[in-house]
Amino acid sequence: MRILITGANGFIGSACVRAALARGHTVAGLKRPGRSCPADLPPSDRLQWFEGTLATPPWEAIEAFGPEACLHAAWLATPGVYLDSPENDVLLRDSLAFLEGLVRRGSRHVVGVGTCIEYRITRGPLSELHTPVAPTTPYARAKNALREALEARARREGWRLAWGRVFYPYGPGEHPARLCSAVLQQLRRGQPVTLKTPYSLKDYIFITDLAEAILMTLESQTEGPINWGTGQGVTVLEIARTAAELVGRPDLVRCQEPPDPDPFEVVVADASRLRQLGWQPRVNLQEGLHQLLAALPNP
Helix, strand or coil, X not given: CEEEEECCCCHHHHHHHHHHHHXXXXXXXEECCCCCCCCCCCCCCCEEEEECCCCCCCHHHHHHHCCCEEEECCCCCCCCCCCCCCHHHHHHHHHHHXXXXXXXXXXXXXXXXXXXXXXXXXXXXXXXXXXCECCCCHHHHHHHHHHHHHHHHHHHHCCEEEEEEECEEECCCCCCCCHHHHHHHHHHXXXXXXXXXXXXXXXXXXXXXXXXXXXXXXXXXXXXXXXXCCCCCEEHHHHHHHHHHHHCCHHHEEECCCCCCCCCCEECECCHHHHCCCCCCCCCHHHHHHHHHHHCCCC
């Protein structure tokens, strides 16, 4: 399959480029002008790079490539910034215009990257069929608005849309301020780690497992919403303790008492629909943190 991937040099996008090439697909990656390509991607005559943005796409190159499907992974994801950034509204507008332009040029299959916090957060597993959608942040509202607009157009115009809700990805290539990398680096420097929400329960999925879930969604021509999570929760405290054991400093983990309130205290997927595609997680937490630790730069 000929797949166009937006945000192809980002954390999720680059992992999907690797997975798509490994599964025999031909890939075009869209990246911003001046941004570097992932250095660890293997050379392949089935991979090409296009420079451009969602607002100013390289349409001539895209038309020449002739994508059969588009994985739309481009979005703002900087920790501490992305949830409330006004750029979310810009990305909503530009994403919709770009994907409408792509469909007009003959592409009939879009897989969008959404977020688990589009859901109303409950203490139970979050289900595509049964959990209400109630986004509370600008980031989640923009993602959900894009889904709604694309679903209406897909129904009206007769093309295929899948909307994957990502849970909590981690692994090599993630932003250094993300939880797993930040904890590992702090522990490795011999600094105590104080957890502000130690008992929050989240569905962490290793980046290669996530990329495989995304490619299986695309290849199966799944339509509608689908959760990209493992179906299993892990607490922040479990992550920190596992990281501390790997580093050899279990004495450095502390819990703030009382903990800070967490509006997303329990965020775990109902992964039934994903598992019906034959997907299973391959990397457990200990192995995932081990791979991440090995990939981190020296402190």
